[in-house]
Each structure stands twice: as C-alpha cells, then as structure tokens.
Amino acid sequence: MDEIKAMLRLVFRTSNELTIPLSGPGSVGMETCLVNLLEPGDTAVVCVNGAFGARMVEICRRCGANTIVVAHSWGQTIDIDRVERALRENASACLLAFVHAETSTGARSDAQALCHLAAKHGALSVMDAVTSLGGIPVDVDFWAADAVYSGTQKCLSCPPGISPITLNKRAIERIQKRTTKVQSWFMDLGLVMSYWGDQAGRTYHHTAPVNALYGLHEALLLVLEEGLESRHARHAIMGEALCRGLAVLGLQRYVEAQFALPQLITVTVPRDLDEAQIRQALLRRYHIEIGGGLGELSGRVWRIGLMGETAQPSSVRALLGALGQSLEEPGGDKNTQRAIAAAEEVMGQIQKGSVTANS
Numbered sequence: 001m002d003e004i005k006a007m008l009r010l011v012f013r014t015s016n017e018l019t020i021p022l023s024g025p026g027s028v029g030m031e032t033c034l035v036n037l038l039e040p041g042d043t044a045v046v047c048v049n050g051a052f053g054a055r056m057v058e059i060c061r062r063c064g065a066n067t068i069v070v071a072h073s074w075g076q077t078i079d080i081d082r083v084e085r086a087l088r089e090n091a092s093a094c095l096l097a098f099v100h101a102e103t104s105t106g107a108r109s110d111a112q113a114l115c116h117l118a119a120k121h122g123a124l125s126v127m128d129a130v131t132s133l134g135g136i137p138v139d140v141d142f143w144a145a146d147a148v149y150s151g152t153q154k155c156l157s158c159p160p161g162i163s164p165i166t167l168n169k170r171a172i173e174r175i176q177k178r179t180t181k182v183q184s185w186f187m188d189l190g191l192v193m194s195y196w197g198d199q200a201g202r203t204y205h206h207t208a209p210v211n212a213l214y215g216l217h218e219a220l221l222l223v224l225e226e227g228l229e230s231r232h233a234r235h236a237i238m239g240e241a242l243c244r245g246l247a248v249l250g251l252q253r254y255v256e257a258q259f260a261l262p263q264l265i266t267v268t269v270p271r272d273l274d275e276a277q278i279r280q281a282l283l284r285r286y287h288i289e290i291g292g293g294l295g296e297l298s299g300r301v302w303r304i305g306l307m308g309e310t311a312q313p314s315s316v317r318a319l320l321g322a323l324g325q326s327l328e329e330p331g332g333d334k335n336t337q338r339a340i341a342a343a344e345e346v347m348g349q350i351q352k353g354s355v356t357a358n359s
C-alpha cells in the first residue's frame with residue numbers, strides 16, 4: 001500500500017500526503033472529490049465541454065451546490081476568459097471543476113491556467129485527469145491543483161476499477177472545516193484515510209480490491225520504468241503519426257490541432273460513410289475497436305484511443321491498414337500504403353530519439 005502511494009505521488013508529480021487509490025472507477029474519484037469539498041448551499045463553477053464535465057455538474061447539483069455552468073460546444077478547449085468572468089460574477093464560488101482531457105471529444109484544456117484562476121479567485125480547483133494521467137503531463141504541485149482524480153484503465157494501462165486521487169493541504173483544510181457530514185459514507189475521505197493513512201494504522205473501512213491493487217502496483221512500476229517524459233513523448237509521436245496517416249486516407253481531426261489530445265483522437269466521419277458499419281467491420285474483421293461519437297457528436301466522429309500500451313507503432317500500422325482497406329475500392333491499397341508510410345516517417349523519431357516503443 002505504501003509503495004502504491006509513493007509511486008502515485010511520482011506519477012501525479014506531487015508531494016501531497018493524501019495521494020491514494022480509491023476502490024472504484026474514475027467516477028468514484030470524481031464523486032469523492034466533489035462530495036467531500038462541497039456542502040449544501042456552496043457555489044461551484046463547472047466547465048462543460050463534453051460528457052464528463054456534464055457529469056460533474058450533475059454531481060455538484062446532487063451535493064446541493066449552487067452550480068454555475070460555463071458551457072462550451074463539444075470539441076472546444078475550455079475558454080479561460082469565460083471561466084474568469086464566471087468566477088468574478090460569482091465571487092462566493094468555493095470550487096472550480098474541469099476536465100483536463102475530455103475523452104468524449106478529444107480536447108485538451110489548459111489545466112495550469114485553470115488552477116491558477118481558481119487560486120486567484122479563492123476557489124479550490126478540482127481536476128479530472130482520468131484520460132490525461134500517464135499520457136500527457138499532469139503536474140499537480142507545479143500547477144497548484146487542489147484535488148485531482150484519475151482512472152487506471154486509460155493511459156496507465158491497468159485493469160479498471162481503481163481511481164487514484166490526490167488532495168493538497170488547502171483541500172484537506174476545507175474538508176476539516178465542514179459543518180455538515182459528507183453525505184456519502186463510502187466516499188467520506190476522513191473514513192477512507194483510516195485505512196490508507198500512515199499515522200493512524202490500518203483500520204478496516206471496506207474490503208479493498210486487492211487483485212486490482214496488485215495490478216496497479218505493476219502498472220505504476222512500468223510507467224516509472226519507462227519514465228514519464230518518454231511516455232508522454234511516445235503518446236505525442238503515436239498520436240501525430242496516426243493523424244498524418246489518417247489525413248492521407250482523407251480523414252481529418254475534429255479538434256483543432258493545438259488542443260487535440262494524442263491519446264484520444266477524434267476524427268470527423270465523411271458524410272457519405274456509414275460510420276457504425278465501418279466500426280463493426282473493423283471489429284469483426286480486424287479485431288480493432290474504435291469508439292463512436294457520444295452525445296452531440298454521435299454519428300459525426302470516431303474516437304480512437306491510443307493509450308498506454310496501445311500507443312505503439314504496431315497499433316498505428318494495424319489501424320491504418322484496416323481502415324484503409326475498409327475505405328478503398330476492393331483490391332486497391334495505394335492510399336493505405338501511402339498512409340502507413342506517412343505514419344512511419346513520424347514514428348521514425350522513436351528510433352532516433354530516446355523514446356522507446358515496442359515495434
């Protein structure tokens with residue numbers, strides 16, 4: 001247990017004592033942060049630019065918080081100026097919540113700027129790092145992020161069911177000053193810490209999923225063995241390589257390149273294609289599963305995950321080959337070969353640099 005906590009601190013880049021793996025998927029991390037930091041009547045500002053921001057709104061409302069929503073079109077990065085205006089207009093806001101890497105759209109937001117804004121306006125920042133941790137930089141202490149949660153099944157490449165979280169002193173003080181009990185017994189961090197804390201010994205709170213924790217221990221070892229910088233560079237290169245190849249096949253990113261995640265690539269589906277049929281063919285014929293669009297992007301995009309162990313040249317080649325074959329005229333493979341060659345050019349950086357990947 002202590003080794004997992006120590007490794008999580010390295011991966012979150014924090015010295016926060018309260019850095020632990022919660023028993024439950026990423027949604028448990030989300031809900032734990034919000035139910036512990038909000039009391040009925042508090043004001044929370046929540047940024048929504050996709051499905052998971054919307055879920056945060058729902059939880060804040062269930063906490064009885066006066067919830068101010070800064071809504072964006074799906075696929076946009078969070079607009080810092082609009083968030084600042086919302087914090088200025090709602091001076092009593094005690095919490096700013098946002099998703100760093102929106103898995104429903106593939107958009108990345110400026111987490112450092114958002115954490116800075118929260119601190120400037122006297123609010124705690126709650127950051128969703130479910131899809132970002134292990135794939136792109138997450139710098140909890142440097143960004144002064146107050147409460148951050150993640151999941152194991154994305155870029156940490158671990159079975160699902162655990163949610164790593166980290167809270168700093170400001171966040172813990174807020175919890176200690178609560179005047180009402182946390183409405184969830186299971187997610188009450190005061191109780192959970194009796195099991196995961198260092199000082200108080202180990203008091204039973206609930207039966208921990210030990211098999212999953214062994215899995216997380218191994219996954220964290222692999223992340224640290226590779227090194228965070230190398231891992232981020234690998235994700236960046238694989239994402240770019242895939243996009244270059246997709247462009248040759250006539251498929252464009254949905255999100256503006258500067259805000260696009262490398263580990264979750266959203267592609268605009270050409271109007272004349274039956275997107276569901278192609279996804280099914282990829283799965284049936286090639287055993288490759290890509291995601292369809294969610295919510296307002298349903299039927300309009302594909303969502304391609306290149307996370308953790310799957311962010312490898314072999315995955316990029318396999319998908320470009322399969323997609324190319326599915327899109328080309330029967331018997332033709334000219335575009336497919338060109339697409340793979342375009343990706344190989346980018347992936348060549350892996351061999352030249354210090355970044356490692358399994359071919």
Ligand SMILES: Cc1ncc(COP(=O)(O)O)c(C=O)c1O
Pocket residue numbers: 025026027028030052099101102103104128130131151160
């Ligand atoms: C950004 C984001 N937040 C929260 C969640 C919820 O995590 P889980 O499905 O593990 O409960 C997800 C899941 O995909 C996610 O992508």
